[in-house]
Amino acid sequence: MDANPIETDYLIIGAGATAMAFVDTLLMETNARIVMVDRHERPGGHWNDAYPFVRLHQPSTCYGVNSRELGSGTKDTTALNEGLYELASGAEVVSYFDQVMNQQFLPSGRVRYFPMCNYTGDRIDDHRFTSLVSGANHQVRVYKKVVDATHAQTAVPSTHPPRYRVEPGVQCVPLNDLPKIRHPYSSYVVVGSGKTGIDACLWLLQNGVAPATICWIMPNDPWLIDRANMQPGLDSFERTIGGLTAQFQAIAAADSIPNLFSRLEAAGQLLRLDTSVEPTAYRCSTVTQAELRELRRIDNIVRLGRVQVIEPTRIVLEQGSIATSPSALHIDCSASAIPTLPEMKVFDSGKINLLMVSSCQPVFSAALIAYVESHLVDQAQMNSLCMMVPPPHFPTDWIRIWAVYLGNQLRWGEHEGLARWIKQSRLYFMTAVLRGLQETDTEKLAQLHRLSVSRQQAQASLPRLLEAIA
Numbered sequence: 337m338d339a340n341p342i343e344t345d346y347l348i349i350g351a352g353a354t355a356m357a358f359v360d361t362l363l364m365e366t367n368a369r370i371v372m373v374d375r376h377e378r379p380g381g382h383w384n385d386a387y388p389f390v391r392l393h394q395p396s397t398c399y400g401v402n403s404r405e406l407g408s409g410t411k412d413t414t415a416l417n418e419g420l421y422e423l424a425s426g427a428e429v430v431s432y433f434d435q436v437m438n439q440q441f442l443p444s445g446r447v448r449y450f451p452m453c454n455y456t457g458d459r460i461d462d463h464r465f466t467s468l469v470s471g472a473n474h475q476v477r478v479y480k481k482v483v484d485a486t487h488a489q490t491a492v493p494s495t496h497p498p499r500y501r502v503e504p505g506v507q508c509v510p511l512n513d514l515p516k517i518r519h520p521y522s523s524y525v526v527v528g529s530g531k532t533g534i535d536a537c538l539w540l541l542q543n544g545v546a547p548a549t550i551c552w553i554m555p556n557d558p559w560l561i562d563r564a565n566m567q568p569g570l571d572s573f574e575r576t577i578g579g580l581t582a583q584f585q586a587i588a589a590a591d592s593i594p595n596l597f598s599r600l601e602a603a604g605q606l607l608r609l610d611t612s613v614e615p616t617a618y619r620c621s622t623v624t625q626a627e628l629r630e631l632r633r634i635d636n637i638v639r640l641g642r643v644q645v646i647e648p649t650r651i652v653l654e655q656g657s658i659a660t661s662p663s664a665l666h667i668d669c670s671a672s673a674i675p676t677l678p679e680m681k682v683f684d685s686g687k688i689n690l691l692m693v694s695s696c697q698p699v700f701s702a703a704l705i706a707y708v709e710s711h712l713v714d715q716a717q718m719n720s721l722c723m724m725v726p727p728p729h730f731p732t733d734w735i736r737i738w739a740v741y742l743g744n745q746l747r748w749g750e751h752e753g754l755a756r757w758i759k760q761s762r763l764y765f766m767t768a769v770l771r772g773l774q775e776t777d778t779e780k781l782a783q784l785h786r787l788s789v790s791r792q793q794a795q796a797s798l799p800r801l802l803e804a805i806a
Contacts (some may be wrong), residue, residue, distance in 0.1 A: 341475040344371040347463055349455045349487030352381020353400075354690045356433055356700035357763065358483060360401035361703040363444055365710035370447045371476060372631060373455050373465045380433040381488075385495045386426045387512040389539055393531060393622045394696075395421035395766050401427075402703050402761055403440065406432050416538065416626045421567055429587045450474070458757035481709070481729045483688045487503045487677060488698060493532060496671040498643075500527075505648040508666040513642055521665040523550070526653070527643055528669030529554040531621045533713035536667050537631055547633040551660075553653070555642045559597070559606045560729055563622040565631070568768030570780075576769050577783050579605055587738065588797045595805050597731060606734075614640070618731045620696035643670070674727045682722040683708075683715050692725040700763035701725075704748075707757050721747050721754065732805045739798045742791065755771060 346362065348355050351374035360369055363713055376384045383390075396407030406429070407422050417423060424432070441447040451766045452466065453474075463476040463671040493510035502508045507521070511532055524545060526536045533552070540550055564572075565579040584602040590596035597615075600606040607623065608615050609631055623631075641654025660666070682689050682705055694699040705722055712718045725740045726733055748754050758764050773780060 341477040342371060342669065343369075343477045343479070344448070345369045345476045345478070346371070346483055347476050347479040347481075348372045348483045349378065349459070350374055350381065350451065351379040351385070351433075351437070351451070352485060352488065353429075353433070354698050355483070355485035356383070356436055357401050357702040358485065358690055358706045359441060359694055359762045360403050360436065361445065362710060363441070363446060364403060364552065365707060366482065370441075371450070372441075372447065373453050374452045375452065375454055375468060376453055378434055379432060379437045379449070379451075379671050380430045381632075382495075383426055383429045383433070385512075387493075387510075387532070387535070388426065388515050390426040390535065391423040392429065393423070394426075394566065395565070395568055395768075396424040397421055398425065398697070398763055399699060400432055401436055401699070401762070402435055402763055404432070405762065413745050416542075416630065417563070417624055420563055420624065421569070448676075457482075461686070478686075481567050481686050481688050483690060485690045485702070487561035487675070487689055487691055493668050493671045498527070498668045498670050500643040500670070501645040502666075503645065503664050506646045506660075506666060507662070507664065508646060508668060510668050514539055514667065517665075522661055522663040523551060524549060525551045525553065525660060525664055525666075527553045527666060528670060528671075529556055529558060529617070530619055530669065530672075532669035532671070534621065534623065534627070534631065537634060538627060540791055541630050541631070541633065547635065550634050551636045551638060551658075551664075552634050553638045553640075553643060553651070554609075555639075555654075556616040557609060557613045557639070558617040558619055558621060559615045559734070560609075560628070561620065561622045562607055563624050565605065566622060566765070568771070570769075573769060573773075573780055574783065577780075577787055579603075581783070581787045581790045583738075584787070584794035586724065587735075587801065588790065588793035590797070590801065592663060593732065593735070594802065596735070596801065610637070615731055618728050618734050620728045627799040634714045674729065676729065677724075678728055679726075680724060681719050682724065683718045685715075691722075692727065693722045693741075693744055694725060694764075695737050696728070697763070697765060700765075703761065703763050704758070705752075707754060711753055721751065735798065735801050735805065738794070739802055741799070742795050746795075 345368040351372045353734050400406040407424050410422055412422050452468045454468055455465045463478055468471050481556045524540055526533055583605050586599035638658055640656045644652045646666055651658050651660050680689055690702045692698055708718050708721050723740050723744050727738045761767055
């Protein structure tokens with residue numbers, strides 16, 4: 337045991353987005369002392385490793401930490417996101433978290449931050465970390481809890497090499513390297529169909545690459561969310577609230593899982609690249625209609641499963657092979673941004689697991705967990721308010737997510753203090769939608785009533801759909 341251990345109330349493993357959102361709320365709601373340990377040189381987690389042209393896929397208005405706005409709250413005028421609220425760039429997000437750390441957390445005198453350090457303890461009672469630079473070892477004495485903020489483990493191509501083999505003579509780069517291109521290639525092969533694959537294709541098209549020279553290897557077609565349906569503010573109220581109502585009505589009316597997705601698509605709540613291909617993935621990814629039109633310009637889409645090996649003149653996939661060329665640039669977008677997690681509890685004795693407790697809102701989830709930790713003591717009650725929402729991977733996860741999330745919402749509403757906090761949280765999407773709503777606006781209030789009725793009907797129908805999954 338270290339003779340002079342670092343003493344703290346909470347030890348946070350990680351300084352990514354969820355860790356920052358958790359600590360921000362903990363600082364606001366308690367007088368706790370906090371130690372944060374992270375491998376990166378700056379706060380922000382995977383944003384430090386992301387590709388240069390990355391942007392949020394959701395409006396900046398609802399991202400970051402509760403105590404500080406991100407962005408200017410304006411709408412974009414650029415073609416692909418025109419008319420919708422701004423999406424912060426990766427550089428903006430990293431700068432934002434740097435400001436939160438250096439202008440808020442550290443000046444509070446209650447946060448100690450150890451960047452470039454690796455936690456090597458057991459996450460139970462042996463807490464230690466090592467500097468990746470000096471090799472110095474530190475022991476930590478934790479008086480309250482350790483907080484594991486590493487479950488998100490957002491994988492990006494720059495830090496996760498491809499799982500397929502790349503033979504000598506093949507030009508293959510992570511999409512981080514696209515801005516380093518210094519000459520045109522005969523063709524471009526994008527490997528991966530998630531958010532990064534979409535962003536790589538859009539970047540190529542926006543930089544004038546002819547669609548005919550792009551080959552898109554798509555192991556799984558995804559269901560996508562129309563970003564226009566997820567906009568904050570009263571000016572988007574009808575579309576946003578109407579969209580949520582349509583989703584609940586689809587759940588209530590569906591007589592099968594295929595019928596549910598057919599209804600969601602017909603209502604404009606889920607989109608797909610090719611209406612003749614049944615999606616096999618759902619990752620909470622958003623697109624605009626303009627982006628979808630751009631992506632549909634790419635005709636050469638390969639649906640033969642995952643890549644096994646890229647040879648100079650051939651790409652071998654699970655279900656066949658296609659030709660390629662030594663002069664083609666292969667762009668790896670295959671890292672799985674969302675991990676597969678076993679079912680676990682948020683509050684686990686002396687450990688807090690920062691898991692998703694809402695739909696596609698990791699930072700809000702982390703902030704809410706911090707509020708619950710700050711104001712409740714009964715672990716069973718705390719976990720009932722923070723049931724783990726499963727990570728999205730498959731289309732049926734859309735159903736599983738709503739099943740848990742609606743249950744969480746119901747219990748949040750029954751806790752007066754938490755319900756009040758949620759209504760004031762800038763990270764909660766519905767708070768951003770309803771901000772400024774007047775009691776005299778009877779038409780909007782009637783829409784909210786319809787939403788409430790449809791939510792109850794959906795909640796009654798979800799068990800039937802969950803049975804159909806099993």
